[in-house]
Amino acid sequence: MTRNDKIYYDVMDDIAAYPNAWCYIVFGGRATGKTYSGLRGAVSNNHKFVYCKRTVNDVKILCAGNTVNKKMQEAGYGVDLSPFKSLNRDFGWNYRAFQIFDGLGAFFACTIDNKPKSDPVGYLLSLSSVSKYKGFDLSDCDWMIFDEFVPKIYDRKLRGEGDQILDLYQTISRDREIRGKPALKLICFANADEIASPLTNVLEVTDNIAAMLNLHIPLLYIEDRKIFIHHITDNVNFKSKAKEALIYKAMENTVWGRMALENDFAYNDFSQTGKFNMKNFRPIFKYIYKNKTYYVYLKDDTGEFFITDSASNATIPCYDLSKNADQGRLNLDYGIMIRQAMLDDRVKFKQYTQYDLFKNFTKIFNL
Numbered sequence: 001m002t003r004n005d006k007i008y009y010d011v012m013d014d015i016a017a018y019p020n021a022w023c024y025i026v027f028g029g030r031a032t033g034k035t036y037s038g039l040r041g042a043v044s045n046n047h048k049f050v051y052c053k054r055t056v057n058d059v060k061i062l063c064a065g066n067t068v069n070k071k072m073q074e075a076g077y078g079v080d081l082s083p084f085k086s087l088n089r090d091f092g093w094n095y096r097a098f099q100i101f102d103g104l105g106a107f108f109a110c111t112i113d114n115k116p117k118s119d120p121v122g123y124l125l126s127l128s129s130v131s132k133y134k135g136f137d138l139s140d141c142d143w144m145i146f147d148e149f150v151p152k153i154y155d156r157k158l159r160g161e162g163d164q165i166l167d168l169y170q171t172i173s174r175d176r177e178i179r180g181k182p183a184l185k186l187i188c189f190a191n192a193d194e195i196a197s198p199l200t201n202v203l204e205v206t207d208n209i210a211a212m213l214n215l216h217i218p219l220l221y222i223e224d225r226k227i228f229i230h231h232i233t234d235n236v237n238f239k240s241k242a243k244e245a246l247i248y249k250a251m252e253n254t255v256w257g258r259m260a261l262e263n264d265f266a267y268n269d270f271s272q273t274g275k276f277n278m279k280n281f282r283p284i285f286k287y288i289y290k291n292k293t294y295y296v297y298l299k300d301d302t303g304e305f306f307i308t309d310s311a312s313n314a315t316i317p318c319y320d321l322s323k324n325a326d327q328g329r330l331n332l333d334y335g336i337m338i339r340q341a342m343l344d345d346r347v348k349f350k351q352y353t354q355y356d357l358f359k360n361f362t363k364i365f366n367l
Helices: 009-019 034-044 054-068 071-072 086-089 128-134 162-175 198-203 206-215 236-242 246-251 255-260 324-343 352-359
Strands: 023-027 049-051 097-101 104-107 120-127 143-147 183-188 219-222 227-231 282-289 292-299 306-308 318-320 348-349
Touching: 009 034, 023 198, 023 324, 034 049, 034 120, 034 143, 034 183, 034 219, 049 162, 054 097, 054 120, 054 128, 071 162, 104 306, 120 128, 128 292, 143 255, 162 198, 198 206, 206 219, 206 227, 206 352, 282 324, 306 324, 318 324, 318 352, 324 348, 324 352, 348 352
Parallel strands: 023 183, 023 227, 049 120, 049 143, 143 183, 282 318, 306 348
Antiparallel strands: 097 104, 104 120, 219 227, 282 292, 292 306
């Protein structure tokens, strides 16, 4: 059966609608067409690209079909685990992934016997291996596609992962804009596993995404920062077809089903975030985090806390979380108390990022 393009997501529609963006963040359900459209768009429009995965093993697996036993290849048997497999099937292409070093590979257009016949159309790179390769030049690339940029709930996050992504972007981009070329496009695809990912945190757009969910807005373009966000909830035709699959019928009303089919951030708890009536609350301390100041208010008779960016002129203790000493002091003075209050449902946060901060305080600051 041929593929019906009309029911799938196509990133080229977003790029055409918001051509000036440098960063495209796309959350979509399983098999909605994110990776497919990204690779198709790159090749069809002659944009050389860097395709990023999180680990060295990810790269090895995608290249495995071209590193299997030579006797198998000579006998005419093969394995193709590349993300181009479905594109090759649908368009009669023959793009294959070849490993160069651990964590580094390239995509080539190949002959009928699967041998490269030209320069690579794109590169394959693992984020975890970037620090090993110094001084590499991928400045001939127009796109950087980061697939599955949100770690799964069972994945181990790389230390400083968000910063590493932007460092890699800058390394690939080099001085292209100074030389008059368009900005390198960072195109990021993921399922709705977790709203507070390393990338969205370092870009400081997690609260923007939370607001989109609250207002049921699928698209957001942050004009002054040239960042585009698409939460794919408007693909009604795809959902109606996908719901016929047996696994979705079985898992439709489960947390996993909400994430995979409805593209709902089902693993996240938003019950303690949002607007709140501050009557009878008094400020008890403030803290500085990522150059922003937040205030913690307490209601004495109920022991409820409210954490917000709404300022107070009161003289209260201040903790600067860029300093190791203040991280430890805040945790001892109030952190343990607030986390217990969170368990008792006595804390409200205006911003989701601050909920995530206190929930994971000791992990974030290695305390």
